[in-house]
Each structure stands twice: as structure tokens, then as C-alpha cells.
Amino acid sequence: MTAVKKSYYIKSRDFIRAGEASIKIQTLLKSLNFDPQLIRRVAICGYEGEMNVVMHGGDGSLSFAINTDELILEISDDGPGIVNIGKAMQAGFSTASDEHREMGFGAGMGLPNMKKNADDIIVESEKGLGTRIRMVFFIDKGGDDG
Ligand SMILES: Nc1ncnc2c1ncn2[C@@H]1O[C@H](COP(=O)(O)OP(=O)(O)OP(=O)(O)O)[C@@H](O)[C@H]1O
Numbered sequence: 001m002t003a004v005k006k007s008y009y010i011k012s013r014d015f016i017r018a019g020e021a022s023i024k025i026q027t028l029l030k031s032l033n034f035d036p037q038l039i040r041r042v043a044i045c046g047y048e049g050e051m052n053v054v055m056h057g058g059d060g061s062l063s064f065a066i067n068t069d070e071l072i073l074e075i076s077d078d079g080p081g082i083v084n085i086g087k088a089m090q091a092g093f094s095t096a097s098d099e100h101r102e103m104g105f106g107a108g109m110g111l112p113n114m115k116k117n118a119d120d121i122i123v124e125s126e127k128g129l130g131t132r133i134r135m136v137f138f139i140d141k142g143g144d145d146g
């Protein structure tokens with residue numbers, strides 16, 4: 001069952017508003033008393049995904065759903081696509097421009113960080129059509145009060 005569903009527009013190259021959708025998701029999860037560690041992982045993945053759309057992608061969106069046992073974070077854009085997904089997933093691989101590097105980006109750690117922080121990740125991309133990244137986070141109900 002999907003209890004909550006949100007969707008936010010991400011504008012390519014808009015560094016001013018970049019990261020706003022992730023902050024909204026973070027605020028929402030805090031208000032619903034989700035585990036801080038889980039919120040942190042979702043926020044990292046959302047932020048890295050948003051930054052990638054802003055830097056490398058086209059216009060896109062961040063969608064978020066809270067289901068019974070899992071959170072689903074989906075970030076997609078209609079940009080140039082990822083040429084080689086295997087390479088892009090490797091730590092340190094980056095095609096960031098000098099301008100992006102001057103802003104502090106381009107370590108090539110965004111996708112590896114998303115993979116590390118999500119319980120499951122699917123990266124789909126087609127040259128010239130865009131990119132879609134779907135991440136799943138399991139909601140651990142914990143134990144003591146059932
Ligand atoms: N949405 C996207 N559209 C097109 N290419 C992308 C997209 N997201 C990632 N890439 C490609 O994958 C590479 C690796 O992405 P990753 O987020 O790991 O590193 P980065 O963005 O270059 O640097 P960092 O995230 O550490 O600032 C990018 O340099 C880019 O070539």
C-alpha cells in the first residue's frame with residue numbers, strides 16, 4: 001500500500017534550487033518520525049541524484065513514495081543519458097567539467113554513494129533519452145514494541 005506520494009520537478013543546471021526536493025523529503029520523513037539513520041540515507045541518495053540531474057542530466061523529477069514496508073525514491077531526467085553505466089557506478093569516475101569541479105563536485109562518488117546507502121538500486125539509461133534511478137529503502141520496524 002502506498003500511504004504517501006510526492007513528486008518534485010528538477011531543473012537542469014539550476015544550482016540555486018538544487019537539493020530542495022531532497023530537503024522536502026527529509027523534512028517530511030522527520031515529521032513522520034522515521035529513524036534518523038534511514039532519513040539520512042534517503043537524504044544522501046536524494047541529494048546526489050538531484051545534483052546529477054542538475055549537473056549532467058536534463059530537466060527531470062524526483063518522486064518519492066512511502067509504502068508499508070519500504071520507501072521508494074525515483075529520480076529521472078530527459079538528458080543525454082549515461083554512456084557507460086558500469087563505469088559511472090565506479091568510485092572516482094566522473095565527466096564533471098572544470099566549472100563543476102571548481103564548485104566542489106566531480107569526485108565521482110555520487111552514484112557509488114547512492115548504491116551504498118540504498119537497500120536496492122536500479123539504474124536505467126538510454127543514450128539521448130535520459131536516465132532513471134530507482135532506489136528502495138526497507139523500513140525496519142525495529143523490535144521492542146512490535
Ligand atoms: N543523470 C545523469 N545523466 C547523465 N550522466 C550522468 C547522470 N548521472 C551521472 N552521470 C554520469 O555518471 C558519472 C558519475 O556520476 P557520480 O555522481 O558518481 O559522479 P559525479 O557527479 O561526476 O561527481 P560527484 O557526484 O562526486 O560530485 C558522471 O560524471 C556522469 O558522467
Ligand SMILES: [Mg+2]
Nearest residue numbers: 051052110111
Ligand atoms: Mg554526482
